[in-house]
Amino acid sequence: MAHITRREFVNAAAATVGGLALSLELPAQEAARLPGSPHPPRTPSAFLQIGEDDGITIITPAVEMGQGGHTALPMIIMEELGGSWDRLGVADAPAAAIYNNPLFGLQATVGSFSVRGWYTELRRIGAAGRIMLLQAAAHTWKVSANECTIDSSLVLHAPSGRKCSFGSVARLAASMPIPQDPPLKTVAQYTVIGSHQPRVDIPDKVDGSAKFGIDVSLPDMLYATVKTSPTFGGKLKSFDDSECRGIPAFRATVPLDDGVIVVASSYWQARKALDRVRVEYDPGPLAELDSAKVSQQLRAGFDEPGVVARNDGDVEAALASAAKRVEATYEVPYLAHACMEPMNCTARVTDEGCDVWCGTQNPQAAQAAAAKVLGVPPARVKVHVQYLGGGFGRRGEADFVAQAVTAAKALNGKPVKLIWSREEDIQHDFYRPAAAIRFRGGLDAAGKLVALECKVVTASAPNFGRPGGPPFFTEAVADANYQIPNFRVTGLNKDLGVRFGFWRSVNHSHNPFMFEGFIDELARSAGRDPYEFRRAMLQHDREGASRQLAVLDLMAEKANWKHPPPGHSFGIAAFGAFGSFIGTIVEVSVQGKVVTVHRVVQAIDCGVAVHPDNIRAQLEGGMVYGLTAVLRGEITLKNGAVTQTNFNNYPVLALPEMPKVESYIVPSTAAPGGVGEPGTGPIAPSLANAIYAATGTRVRSLPLSRNSFSYKAVRT
Amino acid sequence: MFTLNINGAEHNVDVDADTPLLWVLRDELALTGTKFGCGLGLCGACSVLLNGKAMRSCVVPVSAVAGQAVVTIEGLSKDKSHPVQQAWIAESVPQCGYCQSGMILATVALLEDKPNPTDAEIDLAVTNICRCGTYTRVRRAIHRAARMQGPGAPKPEKV
Numbered sequence: 001m002a003h004i005t006r007r008e009f010v011n012a013a014a015a016t017v018g019g020l021a022l023s024l025e026l027p028a029q030e031a032a033r034l035p036g037s038p039h040p041p042r043t044p045s046a047f048l049q050i051g052e053d054d055g056i057t058i059i060t061p062a063v064e065m066g067q068g069g070h071t072a073l074p075m076i077i078m079e080e081l082g083g084s085w086d087r088l089g090v091a092d093a094p095a096a097a098i099y100n101n102p103l104f105g106l107q108a109t110v111g112s113f114s115v116r117g118w119y120t121e122l123r124r125i126g127a128a129g130r131i132m133l134l135q136a137a138a139h140t141w142k143v144s145a146n147e148c149t150i151d152s153s154l155v156l157h158a159p160s161g162r163k164c165s166f167g168s169v170a171r172l173a174a175s176m177p178i179p180q181d182p183p184l185k186t187v188a189q190y191t192v193i194g195s196h197q198p199r200v201d202i203p204d205k206v207d208g209s210a211k212f213g214i215d216v217s218l219p220d221m222l223y224a225t226v227k228t229s230p231t232f233g234g235k236l237k238s239f240d241d242s243e244c245r246g247i248p249a250f251r252a253t254v255p256l257d258d259g260v261i262v263v264a265s266s267y268w269q270a271r272k273a274l275d276r277v278r279v280e281y282d283p284g285p286l287a288e289l290d291s292a293k294v295s296q297q298l299r300a301g302f303d304e305p306g307v308v309a310r311n312d313g314d315v316e317a318a319l320a321s322a323a324k325r326v327e328a329t330y331e332v333p334y335l336a337h338a339c340m341e342p343m344n345c346t347a348r349v350t351d352e353g354c355d356v357w358c359g360t361q362n363p364q365a366a367q368a369a370a371a372k373v374l375g376v377p378p379a380r381v382k383v384h385v386q387y388l389g390g391g392f393g394r395r396g397e398a399d400f401v402a403q404a405v406t407a408a409k410a411l412n413g414k415p416v417k418l419i420w421s422r423e424e425d426i427q428h429d430f431y432r433p434a435a436a437i438r439f440r441g442g443l444d445a446a447g448k449l450v451a452l453e454c455k456v457v458t459a460s461a462p463n464f465g466r467p468g469g470p471p472f473f474t475e476a477v478a479d480a481n482y483q484i485p486n487f488r489v490t491g492l493n494k495d496l497g498v499r500f501g502f503w504r505s506v507n508h509s510h511n512p513f514m515f516e517g518f519i520d521e522l523a524r525s526a527g528r529d530p531y532e533f534r535r536a537m538l539q540h541d542r543e544g545a546s547r548q549l550a551v552l553d554l555m556a557e558k559a560n561w562k563h564p565p566p567g568h569s570f571g572i573a574a575f576g577a578f579g580s581f582i583g584t585i586v587e588v589s590v591q592g593k594v595v596t597v598h599r600v601v602q603a604i605d606c607g608v609a610v611h612p613d614n615i616r617a618q619l620e621g622g623m624v625y626g627l628t629a630v631l632r633g634e635i636t637l638k639n640g641a642v643t644q645t646n647f648n649n650y651p652v653l654a655l656p657e658m659p660k661v662e663s664y665i666v667p668s669t670a671a672p673g674g675v676g677e678p679g680t681g682p683i684a685p686s687l688a689n690a691i692y693a694a695t696g697t698r699v700r701s702l703p704l705s706r707n708s709f710s711y712k713a714v715r716t
Numbered sequence: 717m718f719t720l721n722i723n724g725a726e727h728n729v730d731v732d733a734d735t736p737l738l739w740v741l742r743d744e745l746a747l748t749g750t751k752f753g754c755g756l757g758l759c760g761a762c763s764v765l766l767n768g769k770a771m772r773s774c775v776v777p778v779s780a781v782a783g784q785a786v787v788t789i790e791g792l793s794k795d796k797s798h799p800v801q802q803a804w805i806a807e808s809v810p811q812c813g814y815c816q817s818g819m820i821l822a823t824v825a826l827l828e829d830k831p832n833p834t835d836a837e838i839d840l841a842v843t844n845i846c847r848c849g850t851y852t853r854v855r856r857a858i859h860r861a862a863r864m865q866g867p868g869a870p871k872p873e874k875v
Contacts, residue, residue: 203796419752
């Protein structure tokens with residue numbers, strides 16, 4: 001397989017590829033501004049280029065961070081195009097509005113939006129390309145296009161036995177009118193979607209040849225590293241780099257608002273020089289903040305007014321008349337992303353403009369950050385997207401890009417590669433917000449949940465993506481699929497000044513721990529089986545209810561829910577997330593405070609399963625990310641600064657701790673849902689619920705290590 | 717000046733004695749398959765083979781390895797043909813891939829020592845961290861590589 005090297009490809013293509021790519025692209029900015037158009041019109045050439053050498057290049061609007069976007073999106077185009085998979089090359093899209101995700105309007109690889117956002121559009125593009133190729137061949141042969149077919153990058157004309165390759169008619173195809181509404185295959189006709197294709201990025205990830213942002217190398221490149229204020233909101237007061245002057249490799253100290261960058265002729269020398277820079281900070285207004293105060297502030301919010309996200313029936317009246325009332329509060333800490341590849345960016349600033357090389361989930365945000373530093377229009381900044389050594393939401397931010405551009409601007413046209421230390425990475429993240437929920441539930445005499453009141457308090461963007469809608473951070477609570485006649489959810493955003501951001505699964509990383517944990521408490525209070533209790537609340541005709549029910553049933557069947565092995569206990573949780581429905585059953589045994597996880601059974605209904613093997617990989621990986629958080633994930637604060645520094649005190653799950661996991665996909669013909677994000681959420685509630693089943697101890701805060709539980713996994 | 721033996725070839729490098737081998741490989745020799753992850757030898761992304769044993773190159777000064785045989789991911793095969801690389805492809809192990817050079821080299825060292833490792837032996841030998849959570853497939857690929865390298869399996873091309 002030709003996995004075409006991705007840099008510069010797109011701009012070069014128009015000049016070098018004598019095929020279907022030519023002159024079809026609508027200028028991106030123009031496309032974005034078309035009035036009344038929900039999405040910029042998308043032409044095949046911006047996504048699909050076929051060379052006269054038969055090479056098919058697909059330009060993916062999704063970057064590759066291990067989630068499989070470089071394979072799944074091409075599969076969708078190739079399904080309709082009929083191209084041969086071994087002629088495929090993949091290139092990253094440059095920053096341009098034409099690549100904005102049709103579902104949410106940004107060119108960002110976030111929120112499990114790639115497949116679900118592009119599913120229809122990319123099929124249309126593939127189908128349009130197919131028709132153009134058919135018409136070009138038919139024109140050449142002077143036959144009707146209706147008599148021609150396509151198979152594996154060949155156009156065939158059965159009546160005459162003629163055939164030709166895509167490449168031989170690509171140039172002519174480019175001049176054919178672009179079909180605006182090409183017919184698409186039905187799900188039953190799919191041969192590529194739903195099949196196993198080898199991930200295109202894997203071969204270069206087994207021999208070190210895959211290029212990540214940190215691997216960028218340019219002539220005359222300098223190296224930089226950075227340290228910034230340990231306290232949130234702190235500012236640089238002064239610095240003294242006189243001790244660096246004796247280091248021959250030292251080139252410059254570049255001050256930032258909140259710290260310093262040191263530039264040298266190698267990374268190691270930059271790091272040594274940075275250690276010799278004496279920096280004084282103004283610690284800022286948060287120098288007294290610590291984790292206990294965060295917790296107090298969150299819990300104080302339970303009694304402060306918030307925004308009503310859902311209000312069905314009369315929850316107060318129903319609570320007052322309930323046969324049994326249950327109350328509990330839950331809480332989770334801040335978390336860091338800890339991508340394996342520390343934040344880094346290479347930048348070069350010249351009179352002509354700026355080039356930026358980095359792994360980014362959001363090329364236009366990188367472009368905008370660079371443009372802002374330089375005071376130039378974004379069009380003057382070219383972003384060269386590289387592989388990402390982990391993203392998880394952290395690389396949707398562009399703080400490290402602004403820093404690299406600031407350094408490059410000071411270095412007179414020389415490219416500068418800025419690499420953060422792991423300590424800088426852990427201590428200057430955009431953290432998964434700490435959050436807390438107070439629940440009040442009411443059961444009737446028959447043990448049915450008749451009232452549920454939830455107060456969600458967090459530090460989060462109040463209405464991201466949902467202007468006028470319920471507060472974003474009440475996701476996985478206010479949108480619960482359970483039928484609860486009296487159900488009120490209120491959200492309160494308390495911005496405590498700690499930098500927060502999007503962490504894998506976002507609100508679904510922690511709200512399900514709290515919500516599904518409390519649902520489990522209600523089931524136990526009602527004396528009901530937790531699986532049956534959930535099933536009973538999903539017997540209504542909303543689409544989400546039936547799909548969530550199917551996930552529950554599949555898991556229960558696979559885990560053999562009614563019959564746990566002797567001495568073992570099950571915990572269960574399921575919910576809707578990112579357009580999919582997901583759940584997990586965990587099988588544990590507990591001796592003293594040692595929790596042994598014997599087995600994790602996961603199921604997802606993600607609609608049409610575009611790339612099943614990769615879906616299973618994402619479920620496994622998402623679960624591991626969640627399991628680390630459950631077991632020991634916490635960022636704590638002291639004197640306004642993050643306490644943790646590296647993997648020794650922010651430890652992540654290691655290979656010996658990996659439990660046995662089974663992942664199942666519910667067959668579905670519904671439109672695709674997300675798969676990268678959802679898998680992270682279910683492990684926390686299902687593990688906590690399993691611990692309750694085994695011990696009678698309810699875990700209402702994370703991590704488990706704070707509850708003095710330890711953990712081990714067994715594989716047999 | 718230090719003379720290094722990397723992937724069977726000698727290289728002279730003019731760096732400070734305390735420069736970690738990791739940064740010599742990456743910045744002086746352009747062998748960027750070896751990754752920086754933590755700088756403290758905790759994560760294993762920087763693993764290389766030193767005299768056949770897995771070693772974390774971010775905490776080993778270049779002065780300590782002069783003249784000794786170092787193998788990086790680039791030196792495993794010319795064409796991704798090493799059984800461990802082949803097993804990794806067959807099991808679709810990598811996700812983001814950043815930690816995988818280290819995982820693969822830790823596995824190569826393990827199989828050199830124990831050609832047919834038990835799960836417990838794998839647990840002891842492969843302590844590298846993967847944030848994408850590829851561990852199930854890593855384990856599967858180690859067993860597959862062991863089978864591929866077992867008696868009767870074709871020997872990998874030596875570089």
